[in-house]
Amino acid sequence: MVQSLYALLRRADEMVSVLALATVLFIMTQEMVARSIFGVSFTWTEDFSRVLLVVLVYFGASAVAGEDRHIRVEFVLDMLPVRWSTIARVVIDIACLSFALTAVWLGVRLIRDTAALGLTFAHSEFALPVWVAQSCIPVSFAFMAVRIALRLLGYRQTPVETTLQREA
Numbered sequence: 417m418v419q420s421l422y423a424l425l426r427r428a429d430e431m432v433s434v435l436a437l438a439t440v441l442f443i444m445t446q447e448m449v450a451r452s453i454f455g456v457s458f459t460w461t462e463d464f465s466r467v468l469l470v471v472l473v474y475f476g477a478s479a480v481a482g483e484d485r486h487i488r489v490e491f492v493l494d495m496l497p498v499r500w501s502t503i504a505r506v507v508i509d510i511a512c513l514s515f516a517l518t519a520v521w522l523g524v525r526l527i528r529d530t531a532a533l534g535l536t537f538a539h540s541e542f543a544l545p546v547w548v549a550q551s552c553i554p555v556s557f558a559f560m561a562v563r564i565a566l567r568l569l570g571y572r573q574t575p576v577e578t579t580l581q582r583e584a
Contacts, residue, residue, distance in 0.1 A: 433475045510568065519553065
């Protein structure tokens with residue numbers, strides 16, 4: 417069951433990212449064709465594309481952090497003895513989990529405050545409340561937190577590879 421939850425979150429990260437990227441590509445292509453051939457432009461495309469790119473970034477970050485492939489200075493971990501390297505990785509995962517949980521909490525507060533103000537993308541025809549766009553923050557970080565917590569509990573989809581192991 418835990419492995420299926422891990423796999424579900426992994427697939428959700430990937431699907432949201434792919435869907436966001438494909439939609440941005442479609443919208444931008446449509447906008448370029450509309451401007452160059454028909455001489456018209458849609459005001460909502462810029463805002464919608466910006467929202468989708470933010471969604472792509474947050475869910476992409478969730479995907480790489482969930483797979484333990486985020487940016488880090490691995491040569492320090494590679495130089496440590498295996499026991500100390502394992503301890504350092506656990507400490508790093510705990511720090512990442514703490515950050516993700518903090519981002520979930522702050523993201524929920526941001527959404528609550530933005531919804532209370534009733535903010536929308538008022539400068540275009542993109543009639544979406546801002547809090548809907550901001551909801552990708554706590555959702556993606558919640559996905560990330562669950563996957564990191566599962567990794568800390570010993571559930572790992574893929575084994576950790578060090579830089580030296582990948583080069584060999």
